[in-house]
Amino acid sequence: MTIADPDTLSSEARRARLFTRINKLDAWFQVFGLAWITPVLKAAAGDNPKAQMKEIWRLLAVPVIAIAAFLLLWGTLAPKVQTSLGAIPGPAAVWAEAVNLHQDAQAKAAKQRAHAEKVEARNQRFIDRGQPERVKDIPYTGAPSYYQQIWTSIQTVFFGFLIASAVAIPLGILAGLSPVANSAINPLVQIFKPVSPLAWLPIVTMIVSAMYASNDGLFAKSFLVSAITVTLCSLWPTLINTALGVASIDKDLVNVSKVLKMNTWTKITKLVLPSALPLIFTGLRLSLGVGWMVLIAAEMLAQNPGLGKFVWDEFQNGSSQSLAKIIVAVLTIGIIGFLLDRVMFALQSLFTFSNNR
Amino acid sequence: MKKLMQALAASTALTGPALAAPLELEKDVLTFGFIKLTDMAPLAVAYEQGFFDDEGLFVTLEAQANWKVLLDGVIDGTLDGAHMLAGQPLAATIGYGTEAHIVTPFSMDLNGNGITLSNEVWEMMKPNLPTDADGKIAHPISAAHLKPVIEDFNAKGKPFNMGMVFPVSTHNYELRYWLAAGGINPGYYSPENVTGQIGAEAFLSVTPPPQMPATLEAGTISGYCVGEPWNQQAVFKGIGVPVITDYEIWKNNPEKVFGITAEFAEENPNTTRAVVKALIRAAMWLDENDNANRAEAVEILSRPDYVGADPEVIANSMTGTFEYEPGDKRAVPDFNVFFRYNATYPFYSDAVWYLTQMRRWGQIADPKPDSWYDEVARSVYKPEIYLEAAKMLVDEGLADAAGFPWDSDGYKVPTPPEDIIDGIPFDGKTPNAYIDSLPIGLKAGQTVVGSAVQG
Numbered sequence: 008m009t010i011a012d013p014d015t016l017s018s019e020a021r022r023a024r025l026f027t028r029i030n031k032l033d034a035w036f037q038v039f040g041l042a043w044i045t046p047v048l049k050a051a052a053g054d055n056p057k058a059q060m061k062e063i064w065r066l067l068a069v070p071v072i073a074i075a076a077f078l079l080l081w082g083t084l085a086p087k088v089q090t091s092l093g094a095i096p097g098p099a100a101v102w103a104e105a106v107n108l109h110q111d112a113q114a115k116a117a118k119q120r121a122h123a124e125k126v127e128a129r130n131q132r133f134i135d136r137g138q139p140e141r142v143k144d145i146p147y148t149g150a151p152s153y154y155q156q157i158w159t160s161i162q163t164v165f166f167g168f169l170i171a172s173a174v175a176i177p178l179g180i181l182a183g184l185s186p187v188a189n190s191a192i193n194p195l196v197q198i199f200k201p202v203s204p205l206a207w208l209p210i211v212t213m214i215v216s217a218m219y220a221s222n223d224g225l226f227a228k229s230f231l232v233s234a235i236t237v238t239l240c241s242l243w244p245t246l247i248n249t250a251l252g253v254a255s256i257d258k259d260l261v262n263v264s265k266v267l268k269m270n271t272w273t274k275i276t277k278l279v280l281p282s283a284l285p286l287i288f289t290g291l292r293l294s295l296g297v298g299w300m301v302l303i304a305a306e307m308l309a310q311n312p313g314l315g316k317f318v319w320d321e322f323q324n325g326s327s328q329s330l331a332k333i334i335v336a337v338l339t340i341g342i343i344g345f346l347l348d349r350v351m352f353a354l355q356s357l358f359t360f361s362n363n364r
Numbered sequence: 365m366k367k368l369m370q371a372l373a374a375s376t377a378l379t380g381p382a383l384a385a386p387l388e389l390e391k392d393v394l395t396f397g398f399i400k401l402t403d404m405a406p407l408a409v410a411y412e413q414g415f416f417d418d419e420g421l422f423v424t425l426e427a428q429a430n431w432k433v434l435l436d437g438v439i440d441g442t443l444d445g446a447h448m449l450a451g452q453p454l455a456a457t458i459g460y461g462t463e464a465h466i467v468t469p470f471s472m473d474l475n476g477n478g479i480t481l482s483n484e485v486w487e488m489m490k491p492n493l494p495t496d497a498d499g500k501i502a503h504p505i506s507a508a509h510l511k512p513v514i515e516d517f518n519a520k521g522k523p524f525n526m527g528m529v530f531p532v533s534t535h536n537y538e539l540r541y542w543l544a545a546g547g548i549n550p551g552y553y554s555p556e557n558v559t560g561q562i563g564a565e566a567f568l569s570v571t572p573p574p575q576m577p578a579t580l581e582a583g584t585i586s587g588y589c590v591g592e593p594w595n596q597q598a599v600f601k602g603i604g605v606p607v608i609t610d611y612e613i614w615k616n617n618p619e620k621v622f623g624i625t626a627e628f629a630e631e632n633p634n635t636t637r638a639v640v641k642a643l644i645r646a647a648m649w650l651d652e653n654d655n656a657n658r659a660e661a662v663e664i665l666s667r668p669d670y671v672g673a674d675p676e677v678i679a680n681s682m683t684g685t686f687e688y689e690p691g692d693k694r695a696v697p698d699f700n701v702f703f704r705y706n707a708t709y710p711f712y713s714d715a716v717w718y719l720t721q722m723r724r725w726g727q728i729a730d731p732k733p734d735s736w737y738d739e740v741a742r743s744v745y746k747p748e749i750y751l752e753a754a755k756m757l758v759d760e761g762l763a764d765a766a767g768f769p770w771d772s773d774g775y776k777v778p779t780p781p782e783d784i785i786d787g788i789p790f791d792g793k794t795p796n797a798y799i800d801s802l803p804i805g806l807k808a809g810q811t812v813v814g815s816a817v818q819g
Contacts, residue, residue: 150425216436323400323427325593325673326673329672
């Protein structure tokens with residue numbers, strides 16, 4: 008093969024190479040949930056189109072039909088349920104509100120630009136008057152737009168998730184390596200695992216208020232309260248899965264470490280972590296999922312300006328569009344949760360090696 | 365040289381119009397909290413009409429989840445100030461609930477609340493209500509007509525539950541006043557038992573305003589006292605009937621105040637005055653030209669960032685009318701008063717009234733001398749700051765000097781009997797005599813011990 012000049016490869020060989028490439032890309036399409044692209048590409052390249060049609064049907068057409076059927080069902084059943092806030096909105100009303108929120112976000116972006124210009128002018132006035140010390144960066148005073156609220160939620164969940172991982176992974180490794188540590192940690196884990204975020208929230212609020220006395224710090228109090236609540240609820244899956252992963256390393260590998268007289272640090276980084284990675288990543292994926300769910304509840308009560316507060320404020324508004332806006336938020340939360348899960352899955356595929364890759 | 369001339373020209377141009385803020389502000393980036401009720405209007409209007417901008421203030425308005433979160437926010441400094449119930453600064457200062465010295469230099473409005481009853485209760489009450497010459501139900505409706513309904517409930521073994529928004533809220537005291545005026549005991553508080561239901565015939569409990577219509581619909585409560593838009597929401601959704609507004613209980617009663625911590629007022633005197641100036645201008649705008657700007661105010665308040673309710677619901681109470689039974693819309697032009705009748709001046713007598721009601725129901729456990737009431741009122745209500753801000757506005761030509769009570773000693777004239785539903789006059793200078801003149805409630809020397817009134 009190596010002496011063959013690529014330009015003079017026969018069309019057969021070229022096609023074979025194309026199919027190989029598509030098959031390799033398939034692994035990546037699957038990671039991103041776009042597995043239906045592979046049979047489409049294969050059919051376009053001419054690889055057994057009839058068989059590909061069956062794959063396309065299963066991977067693309069069926070899900071699309073299922074979603075369409077769900078929308079139809081929603082659209083017909085929804086107006087039949089009358090609540091005190093009006094009938095439950097159907098897909099059309101929800102779409103209209105989503106468009107509304109987008110336009111509102113654009114209007115707010117325009118206002119923010121105007122505010123930035125005003126502050127710029129104010130600072131320039133002070134510089135011209137010879138008072139450069141009074142130049143100040145003044146944050147925008149209006150309410151955040153929908154997209155900014157989404158971004159705040161994502162930032163909060165990742166902050167809480169990273170703290171949770173930083174705490175859970177070392178503890179999990181410890182519990183996995185040492186049966187004594189496992190017996191010590193296990194009862195506490197079992198007791199605190201089932202506690203709901205809403206029960207943690209008042210305690211966390213009090214502690215953060217007491218310890219974080221100033222308001223000019225890097226993080227707002229509501230941000231910290233929400234993030235810490237996410238930490239407390241999402242560190243358990245990571246902890247348990249890490250301990251399990253570490254405890255179930257192949258005994259042969261442990262013997263290798265003893266033969267080579269590895270010190271603890273080398274043993275952990277070269278032996279334990281790589282072999283426990285699949286389970287650790289499973290734990291991280293679960294934690295992120297749990298954390299995202301917990302975040303919405305925590306934000307509602309801690310008043311962190313994210314999606315949770317958006318839902319709570321709309322409920323308080325009680326206007327005739329409130330239900331539709333809340334449903335938009337529900338769908339947004341679901342879609343973002345799905346994307347977060349996909350991101351973790353992609354990371355997992357990058358860092359772990361299994362027989363399927 | 366050229367730069368100097370430019371700088372001189374720039375600064376001269378700036379000193380031209382009277383709107384240039386001569387006050388050196390200690391803090392110009394502020395965060396204020398509010399609850400989604402229509403009487404947060406002065407804050408929204410001050411922001412949207414640029415009154416805060418004119419003072420050089422950059423204010424962020426943040427909706428809060430409930431009154432407790434709002435009060436905690438002001439106490440721990442997350443919020444620089446907030447739209448507060450008139451009783452909150454008083455209760456916090458005397459140590460009922462979280463203790464903190466909160467002061468108020470500005471009263472946000474008068475009136476603005478209503479008492480709504482469920483459809484079930486209304487159907488039971490309606491046949492016995494007197495009608496006036498036009499055949500419409502005579503207002504104000506006394507709680508005496510509710511008494512047979514409560515007896516009916518008790519006969520069936522069901523307690524009669526009602527909702528209000530906070531233990532020291534104006535709604536709690538107005539609801540209790542109305543019930544007591546009709547001969548119904550709304551219950552007492554004691555230092556050990558803070559439910560406020562000791563010896564009660566009607567059981568009052570706290571429900572956040574947005575959840576009240578849902579709770580009424582579910583039957584958990586049979587009525588509530590709350591601000592707008594929640595009474596009109598009940599009408600629009602067909603789940604309840606407002607029977608009386610607080611304007612009919614006590615004409616032009618004080619309602620919300622703008623609360624700040626005493627530390628904030630001390631450390632930022634110029635900022636406080638600038639804020640009060642902007643709020644006074646907002647209040648004047650709201651009542652200007654016989655409420656001409658109310659329609660615009662309704663549009664501002666219906667935005668999701670402020671109150672967020674449908675504009676028709678908000679307009680129902682803010683533009684001169686109030687709807688009782690569905691279809692029974694009556695003219696109540698003073699349902700919300702923002703500036704008329706000295707609405708924005710923080711009168712000591714208003715503070716004293718709330719303190720007397722706290723004492724009446726046992727939240728203040730022991731009897732206090734008249735001087736105590738005066739002292740507390742003076743430490744919480746700050747008309748000096750208000751008058752300084754008003755003077756600045758008059759000097760800048762933005763307000764009419766005739767609109768402010770410059771010579772007041774802080775006490776309103778005693779309420780005449782015709783302005784109050786049970787005809788008992790209130791003189792702020794003799795609180796203990798007033799407390800003794802009220803039929804139901806703790807009298808001088810009485811306390812609540814266990815589950816009974818003693819003394």
